Amino acid sequence: MRKINEIFYSLQGEGFHAGTPAVFVRFSGCNLKCDFCDTRHEEGKDMTDEEIVEEVLRYPSRMVILTGGEPGLWVDDALIEALHKAGKYICIETNGTCVLPEQIDWVTCSPKQGTVLKVKRMDEVKVVYLGQDVSSYLQLPATHFFLQPCSCRNTEEVVGYILQHPQWRLSLQTHKLINIP
Numbered sequence: 001m002r003k004i005n006e007i008f009y010s011l012q013g014e015g016f017h018a019g020t021p022a023v024f025v026r027f028s029g030c031n032l033k034c035d036f037c038d039t040r041h042e043e044g045k046d047m048t049d050e051e052i053v054e055e056v057l058r059y060p061s062r063m064v065i066l067t068g069g070e071p072g073l074w075v076d077d078a079l080i081e082a083l084h085k086a087g088k089y090i091c092i093e094t095n096g097t098c099v100l101p102e103q104i105d106w107v108t109c110s111p112k113q114g115t116v117l118k119v120k121r122m123d124e125v126k127v128v129y130l131g132q133d134v135s136s137y138l139q140l141p142a143t144h145f146f147l148q149p150c151s152c153r154n155t156e157e158v159v160g161y162i163l164q165h166p167q168w169r170l171s172l173q174t175h176k177l178i179n180i181p
């Protein structure tokens, strides 16, 4: 059983795949307590892998996004294999503090200050920018580097920083701009 907070269908709002339709599987609970966290994830119901796959298959998109809470606390090879067998492309949104199954197709790592990263492979780094020193994150083994304003509140500050540090790109939470989940 895995504790699931919600499963819903929307557009990926953030990062490299922004605009892509995807089924979101939000796991319950997290090992961090970021004061800016925009997600209520503590509630949840226990679901088997069969039930998760059945719910995911109600929607037509190939992309599935595992998120939370911290999905790294919950996912393993068996779940990834079940979703792959169902034909899905599997993305994960992680804070990077957990070791992940190797077969995940796309890893979005959003490192948080003062944590130790255990994730081995990542495709994109996406940092919530609040004026902290983010330069060391450019050494992470990713292909794409995004800074994201906090709840769309400090976009001007983020744009200013990126114009001075052009290794970064802007990620807007576009779902919040158009009022979709």
Ligand SMILES: C[S@@+](CC[C@H](N)C(=O)[O-])C[C@H]1O[C@@H](n2cnc3c(N)ncnc32)[C@H](O)[C@@H]1O
Binding pocket: 030, 036, 037, 038, 039, 067, 068, 069, 070, 071, 093, 094, 095, 096, 109, 110, 126, 127, 128, 148, 149, 150, 151, 152, 173
């Ligand atoms: C809710 S978290 C869940 C996944 C994982 N725990 C993590 O932090 O990456 C999903 C994404 O939203 C980002 N996020 C959380 N709160 C935010 C906020 N207030 N504004 C912008 N992004 C936020 C996280 O950094 C992460 O990239």
Ligand SMILES: Nc1nc2[nH]cc(C(=O)O)c2c(=O)[nH]1
Binding pocket: 010, 011, 012, 013, 014, 039, 067, 068, 093, 175, 180, 181
């Ligand atoms: N539309 C939409 N895109 C997202 N990308 C990452 C999200 C998350 O909460 O992990 C998220 C979310 O909550 N909604």
Ligand code: SF4
Binding pocket: 030, 031, 032, 033, 034, 037, 038, 039, 041, 068, 069, 070, 095, 112
């Ligand atoms: S790691 Fe992610 S889910 Fe956990 S508190 Fe921070 S932003 Fe929220």
Ligand SMILES: [Mg+2]
Binding pocket: 038, 039
């Ligand atoms: Mg979200």
